[in-house]
Amino acid sequence: MSDDTISVSCQLITVLGSTGSIGVSTLDVIGRHPDKFKVFALTADRSIDVLAKQCQQFNPVYAVMRDEASALQLRQKLSISNCQTEVLSGEAELVNVAQEASVDSVMAAIVGAAGLLPTLAAVKAGKKVLLANKEALVMAGSLFMDAVRQNNATLLPIDSEHNAIFQCLPTNCRAGDEPPGIRKLLLTGSGGPFRTWSAESIACATPDQACNHPNWSMGKKISVDSASLMNKGLEFIEARWLFDVMPKDIQVVIHPQSIIHSMVEYIDGSILAQLGNPDMRIPIAHALAWPLRIDSGVKSLDMVTLSSLDFEAPDLTRFPALALAMSAASAPSSAATVLNAANEVAVEAFLNNRISFGDIGILLDSVMSTAKLWELDTIDAVLDLDFNVRRSANALIDSKISA
Ligand code: NAD
Numbered sequence: 552m553s554d555d556t557i558s559v560s561c562q563l564i565t566v567l568g569s570t571g572s573i574g575v576s577t578l579d580v581i582g583r584h585p586d587k588f589k590v591f592a593l594t595a596d597r598s599i600d601v602l603a604k605q606c607q608q609f610n611p612v613y614a615v616m617r618d619e620a621s622a623l624q625l626r627q628k629l630s631i632s633n634c635q636t637e638v639l640s641g642e643a644e645l646v647n648v649a650q651e652a653s654v655d656s657v658m659a660a661i662v663g664a665a666g667l668l669p670t671l672a673a674v675k676a677g678k679k680v681l682l683a684n685k686e687a688l689v690m691a692g693s694l695f696m697d698a699v700r701q702n703n704a705t706l707l708p709i710d711s712e713h714n715a716i717f718q719c720l721p722t723n724c725r726a727g728d729e730p731p732g733i734r735k736l737l738l739t740g741s742g743g744p745f746r747t748w749s750a751e752s753i754a755c756a757t758p759d760q761a762c763n764h765p766n767w768s769m770g771k772k773i774s775v776d777s778a779s780l781m782n783k784g785l786e787f788i789e790a791r792w793l794f795d796v797m798p799k800d801i802q803v804v805i806h807p808q809s810i811i812h813s814m815v816e817y818i819d820g821s822i823l824a825q826l827g828n829p830d831m832r833i834p835i836a837h838a839l840a841w842p843l844r845i846d847s848g849v850k851s852l853d854m855v856t857l858s859s860l861d862f863e864a865p866d867l868t869r870f871p872a873l874a875l876a877m878s879a880a881s882a883p884s885s886a887a888t889v890l891n892a893a894n895e896v897a898v899e900a901f902l903n904n905r906i907s908f909g910d911i912g913i914l915l916d917s918v919m920s921t922a923k924l925w926e927l928d929t930i931d932a933v934l935d936l937d938f939n940v941r942r943s944a945n946a947l948i949d950s951k952i953s954a
Pocket residue numbers: 567568569570571572573574594595596597598617659660661662663665683684685686709710711767768769770771772773831
């Protein structure tokens with residue numbers, strides 16, 4: 552059946568982080584359905600050339616760059632090509648394009664804590680929020696979900712595992728509702744590029760090796776997180792909040808082929824799974840059209856040529872970041888905020904060749920072992936803690952390098 556038979560009313564969309572891996576895949580799906588989606592705003596950190604091309608193709612009302620110097624360069628590029636998009640800059644403008652009254656949906660695809668305020672602005676404005684930016688939910692946990700409920704926002708998971716779980720839940724279940732009749736969530740993960748490596752080889756892996764994911768093509772930060780299994784740890788915390796389940800009811804299962812994107816086990820013993828080729832356009836198209844369906848551009852999964860589907864338990868000794876995240880999920884909320892901030896600093900230092908891959912786990916362990924644990928009750932408290940942890944994690948790295 553073609554999707555021409557399905558009518559989705561035209562949605563006005565802001566894509567936060569449009570030049571990244573998720574942003575580009577989002578615009579690929581949107582570009583296939585010009586009758587169903589119009590772009591209100593596109594935003595980027597500093598990727599001027601990519602954003603210029605996206606503005607020429609999608610003609611958004613606004614483009615937002617992180618700083619004014621980049622915005623100036625983008626304005627010059629767009630004026631030469633006669634593109635009418637107005638170029639803005641700074642975090643306040645990111646917040647404005649996320650909460651603007653005429654916008655229906657916001658794709659939250661900025662990487663890291665930088666996405667928290669604009670994503671939360673979209674939530675507070677009661678938008679349909681397509682959440683790729685898992686760090687925003689991990690660092691703010693229950694405060695984020697409270698804002699979703701209080702403002703009647705519609706939160707749709709883009710992370711392939713959480714989108715799979717969402718698709719396996721009863722159709723009237725919304726993110727933040729406690730799903731009925733569930734025994735546990737089975738969160739699958741490929742195991743990353745170092746799944747079969749020894750601890751010694753993992754410890755001295757290079758950034759290129761860490762970013763060489765076997766099944767998915769992604770931005771650098773999530774690629775490194777996938778190599779350390781911190782990504783699965785962040786997803787564990789993400790699942791805890793999105794689906795209102797206790798950490799003891801979430802099981803991480805390593806599934807190297809990345810064909811089953813996660814599963815839900817019900818109390819009668821039934822297990823429902825969502826399968827598909829590993830291509831983020833599937834969850835993106837699902838969330839864009841939800842509760843209907845549209846073409847994502849992804850080819851069919853050929854079940855006949857699939858060799859096998861394998862499953863194994865994660866190795867928490869070779870991948871200590873996953874263990875740290877799983878215990879943070881059961882601790883007072885400051886634990887996840889601290890872990891996320893320290894991890895962002897560690898990953899950046901690793902990508903800049905300042906520390907080794909093995910140092911990521913050592914740094915996280917050191918920060919978590921001294922972290923004060925308490926319940927954060929405001930977003931300002933979350934942001935203060937995030938700032939302070941970054942400062943001390945950077946100081947730890949500096950002291951290690953100068954030692
Ligand atoms: P990416 O690095 O490819 O893109 C990040 C985007 O955010 C870019 O547009 C960049 O310009 C923008 N950005 C970065 N720092 C910024 C800042 N300080 N202020 C404003 N904008 C900033 O990352 P990605 O792989 O697309 O991932 C984006 C988010 O989606 C992450 O939270 C990631 O965990 C999540 N996610 C990604 C995938 C994937 O397949 N790539 C899958 C699941 C979830």
